Amino acid sequence: MGAGIASALANRKKLYKGVNPSKCVTGGAAPAMKLGLKTVMIPADGAAEPAARCLADGGLVAFPTETVYGLGADATNARAVARLYEAKGRPSFNPLIAHVSDLHAARQIAHFDDKSLRLAEAFWPGPLTLVLPKIAGCPVSDLATAGLETVAVRIPAHPAARAILHAFGKPVVAPSANISGHVSPTTADHVFGDLAGRIDLIVDGGPVAVGVESTIVGCFNTSLLLRPGGLPREDIERVLGEKLARIPEDAGAADAQPLAPGMLASHYAPRARVRLNVDTLEAGEALLAFGPDTVPGSERAIVMNLSEAGDLVEAAANLFGYLRDLDAKAPPAIAVMAIPYEGLGEAINDRLQRAAVPRS
Ligand code: TXA
Ligand code: MG
Numbered sequence: 001m002g003a004g005i006a007s008a009l010a011n012r013k014k015l016y017k018g019v020n021p022s023k024c025v026t027g028g029a030a031p032a033m034k035l036g037l038k039t040v041m042i043p044a045d046g047a048a049e050p051a052a053r054c055l056a057d058g059g060l061v062a063f064p065t066e067t068v069y070g071l072g073a074d075a076t077n078a079r080a081v082a083r084l085y086e087a088k089g090r091p092s093f094n095p096l097i098a099h100v101s102d103l104h105a106a107r108q109i110a111h112f113d114d115k116s117l118r119l120a121e122a123f124w125p126g127p128l129t130l131v132l133p134k135i136a137g138c139p140v141s142d143l144a145t146a147g148l149e150t151v152a153v154r155i156p157a158h159p160a161a162r163a164i165l166h167a168f169g170k171p172v173v174a175p176s177a178n179i180s181g182h183v184s185p186t187t188a189d190h191v192f193g194d195l196a197g198r199i200d201l202i203v204d205g206g207p208v209a210v211g212v213e214s215t216i217v218g219c220f221n222t223s224l225l226l227r228p229g230g231l232p233r234e235d236i237e238r239v240l241g242e243k244l245a246r247i248p249e250d251a252g253a254a255d256a257q258p259l260a261p262g263m264l265a266s267h268y269a270p271r272a273r274v275r276l277n278v279d280t281l282e283a284g285e286a287l288l289a290f291g292p293d294t295v296p297g298s299e300r301a302i303v304m305n306l307s308e309a310g311d312l313v314e315a316a317a318n319l320f321g322y323l324r325d326l327d328a329k330a331p332p333a334i335a336v337m338a339i340p341y342e343g344l345g346e347a348i349n350d351r352l353q354r355a356a357v358p359r360s
Contacts, residue, residue, distance in 0.1 A: 039196045041188060044160035044205035052167035054201050055080075060087055062177040062191045063164055064205035065156040067127045067213050067230045068184040068320070069191050070099065070174030071199060072164070078141040081173060085143075087198040089180045095146035096173035097129050097154050097214070101165035106153050109138050109171055115240060116219040122239045125157035127210050127230030131218040144173045154214055160205040176213060177202075181269050183320045183327075183355075186211050190324065211317035212347045217244065228347040230316065270327035270334060274356040278335040286331040288322060290315060290339050302329055312344040319348055323355065 042050065044064065051061045051072075058080040061072045071088065073080040075098045084096075100106050103120055110132035112120065119130060134140070134151045145151050153171075156162065165172060176184035177191045177199075185191045188204035195202075215229035217236060225233055225244040237243055272286070281287055281297030289295075289303055291310040304322045306315035326334050336356075339348050 037197055037200060039192070039199055039202060041192060041202040041204055044203050047160060047203040048163035048167040051164045051201060051203055052169075055164075055168050055170075055172060058083070059200035060084055060198075061164070061201045061203065062185075062188070062195065062199055063161055063174070063203040064158050064188070064208055065099075065161045065174070066158045066208060067156070067210045068186055068208055069177040069188065070156075070161070071177035071191075071195065072099070072172040072174040074168075075144050075171035075173040076139045076141060078143045081141050081143045084173065084175070087195060088175060088178070094175075095148055095152065096144045096175050097152040098140050098144065098171040099154055099156055099161065099165060099174050100171050101162060101169075102155065105165075105171065106155065107135075109135060109140055110151050110153050111135055113219065115223060118239055119217065119219075119236065120155075123231055123235070124155040125162065126155075127157070127214040128236070129154040129214040129216040129227075129229075131216060131220075131226060140171055140173070150218075152216065158205065158208070160203055164203070183270060183323050184213060186317070186320050190321070207317075207321075209317065211319055211321075212344065212351060215347070218247075228350045230344070230347065232343045233346060234343070269355055269357075269359060270323050272327050272331050273333040273358075274352065275333050275335045276352055276356050277338045279337075281335055282333070284331055285333045285335045286326045286329060288326060288334055288336040290337045293337075295335075295337060302326065302331065306339075306348075312340070312342070312348065315339065316344045316348055319351060 051063060054061050055072060055074050058074065058077055060083060062069055063072055071084060073084040098109055103124065112132065116130050116132055119128065129152050131150050131152045134149060138151060140151055178185050178194045182194055185194065186208045188202050191202050210230040213229045215231040216227040218224035218226045222245050223240055225246055233244055279295055281295055281301055286302040287295065287298050289305040290307060292308055304326055306318045306322060336352055339345050341349060
């Protein structure tokens, strides 16, 4: 690893001046292609300037947000966005979220009406994404918005993300920093495992706080909940003074140009089969538990408990990491105990249902 770091630094003297990488690798274990890039991992402290330079050079930078790690590219650079799709192995009809540093920057790309402004003021920075009409001449590349007339915008709260966005000064598109279809990363090591050799830089800010992606609200004539996420629906409805409508069931079909195309049926997929709402465990299954109770058959099983106290915030933070850990043991199936639907439970159940969609 030492020689790898030395040669990466030699190649990137300009980019990472004064920064000590903690990890560096060439190649990649990921399927489909080997992009053969040197991926450097650096600590979040002092990362803003090198990260901004890398983005300005058209590079791909993974960085922590409060929800999950994002894989960032310059939103205005179609070539960088194309590289990002390639690195993720992501279907290109899937539009991306433009991350900006403040409301002023958000208004350079999207139109806000009274309602969206209320939401922005109440919840930004934070785990909320607003889908809004683009302004005329919106600089976000058409590739990033999949040619839609709307753009998804978010101001993340994580200090490392904010520092990078501030230093870069332009919108950054950032899907979750995983190979398309894998579970979203909540640590820098998850990112490294998926994307080493396929991206330029990983900014390590430790484990994230929220653990599920942002809640996405479509600000149309009716306000739509496009994706439940890290901000509970109830909080949004309180500020809006009205209920959020859910998107129609078929809007996420893979062959449509859907409202929230990222809601592909099996978007959060461990390799193991996933069985939900279990009250007994079958032979060989691993158990993803929740709350103080246990289920018959778990005595000899691998068990991870999302939150023994039954705390949904703790459960959300643990969800993707525990799914990865259980999947790594290669059980025939991961059995999941029932999780209540209130608060963050809506987002947790949504991700689990996607993980449980049968795959060929
Ligand atoms: O928490 C998050 O939101 C994370 C962090 C990194 O910020 N990002 C994230 O991005 O989850 P991604 O690409 O995995 O999910 C983006 C979602 C997709 O479901 C996509 O379809 C939806 O946003 N989206 C983006 N633009 C849209 C648009 N114009 N209309 C409707 N949905 C849109
Ligand atoms: Mg994702």
